[in-house]
Amino acid sequence: MGSNKHRMPVMADVAREAGVSHQTVSRVLNDHPNVRADTRARVEAAISRLGYRRNLVARALVTRRSRTLGVVSFDTTLYGPASTIYGIQQAARAAGYFVSIVSLKTIDAEGVRDAIDYLTEQGVDGIVVVAPQHSASRALESLPADTPVVAVEGTHRADIPVVCIDQVEGARLVVRHLLELGHETVWHVSGPSDWLEAEGRMEGWRSALEEAGRQVPEPLAGDWSPRAGYEAGKILAASEGVTAVFAANDQMALGVLRALSEEGVPVPGRISVVGFDDIPESEFFSPPLTTVRQDFGAVGRHCIEVLLRRIDAGAGSDERLVVPPTLVVRSSTAPAR
Amino acid sequence: MGSNKHRMPVMADVAREAGVSHQTVSRVLNDHPNVRADTRARVEAAISRLGYRRNLVARALVTRRSRTLGVVSFDTTLYGPASTIYGIQQAARAAGYFVSIVSLKTIDAEGVRDAIDYLTEQGVDGIVVVAPQHSASRALESLPADTPVVAVEGTHRADIPVVCIDQVEGARLVVRHLLELGHETVWHVSGPSDWLEAEGRMEGWRSALEEAGRQVPEPLAGDWSPRAGYEAGKILAASEGVTAVFAANDQMALGVLRALSEEGVPVPGRISVVGFDDIPESEFFSPPLTTVRQDFGAVGRHCIEVLLRRIDAGAGSDERLVVPPTLVVRSSTAPAR
């Protein structure tokens, strides 16, 4: 091959062009104070003349800091994970960090482990794990303590900081709202049992009901999908005495709504329906859905905050940051008949 | 500070432990053929004993390959971008590449430029730009040719390969379906004018109508949001002679459905409605939505394919890969009265 392949200019080239040492170029690039104004100007001129771009890989090798954060997530197509990751990215970028993402297809502990290993080898300064399943969470129990890690939505391991939205409280808000409307009890279409969120929402639902001394109906098991909600809705429509349903997310609530509509059950006329997530669509469901809003932006910001603190200050104290959810009341709930 | 900070083991440590040169360790790590089986075993034992992890940053510095791909995107919360990125990640991972993501808040050319610069400095081997707006697309016109780039959804620049879904054809499928059902013409709720997809869908709609010799109604301008569809729906409900509406995405179609429902207009009884995207929810809208499905997984795979080819083989020929969409007929469309 011919050797006329244009090599990208390096610091030494800039130094030569500007008539200084490569060290001075480095100083200019890193905003070091001890550089005379005219020297700085000469260097900057040389940089733009040559179209020089610094090599962050070389810098990372010597500083042992890549200014890159890793994110491990599961199914980034879902609204929750997607929103969380978006929040993380914005916060990271604001703090001058890159984000390297590994999104898992399956949620076994091994996958999470591999992803973390992978990211660690790549030299990320810290890792956010968005894998809210028990199986994934378990993978965090025995980690090499080399790289700071923060988890979104709980974990069993005590010494990993956690940022999460208070799922239990969210569910309690829902149940209290429904009971205040005069409903005798509330049925529940749950999320997949391995998910921490599903567990939290179920727990909040159950505890709020028990506290009020109400009967706790058998929950219907779902998997977050609209279809699961649809199937649950068919069952509920055929059941006696159902007046209020709490679906563990908005997609399933949509399915419930659809099934009730097909069966000719008026909502909220005969049955009130509540969801969880407040996806952008839910305001325009038929009827507009009462649901629980989560502040994913806050979750992302907190993750980065905690992570950067760990990176800068070492281990630090264990933390558990809980973001409160809010109830959004729309037209799918009404007083019991 | 005390110096008992446990340094991560490096290759030299493994070499010492195994009684070989660091060179041999490197050979074992990279599956070089010229290593005796027992030597390999000794090295591997030393690696696991020490818990050694290779340093990809150092490797990248010397090989000039980071095995990382950059992705620039806009609002990864939207279904389309999120799905595309997911597809890209899966394909990249399958090919042994990391993915580093920069998601933009605003869509100006400057932001895209900055993101690409940023990624280039970080040493990514290639970049996928998912920024389907004219303004972003324009930023690709004058790029330094250092790093291979592929765009998702068109660009003006000739020498950048493009992978896209055939928006025009998707819209034509919709219109033909509606005309076959006997509708005289089709109204359109469009996406934001700066978006290439919005433009393509509008063009397909218009051309299919013109080819059939039908009148082309004035399109209603939307912004992808359900609310925009809702407002358009209100207008359409109050208009004379509307029997078929094509919303440029499913979210707006949902808004249209909602508005028509409020106004007591039966769908598809009096008006047929079609969307675009086939989001997971659309099957459970009331009524289930006829829409256009896009294969985002294929888009992601093609992107990686093209990019890796460019990385390995240099510039290569310009390409424009078009993925065909498919029409999914459900219950929101019916023969015209």
Add this chain to the structure above:
DNA sequence: CTGTTAGCGCATTCAC
């Protein structure tokens, strides 16, 4: 204020 000297951890020549 600026230049010189090291070395980050690894892969790539070459020897042997």
Add this chain to the structure above:
DNA sequence: GTGAATGCGCTAACAG
């Protein structure tokens, strides 16, 4: 088959 040099591009000590 294995080991010894050399350098990727940069920042971090030190000099001066």
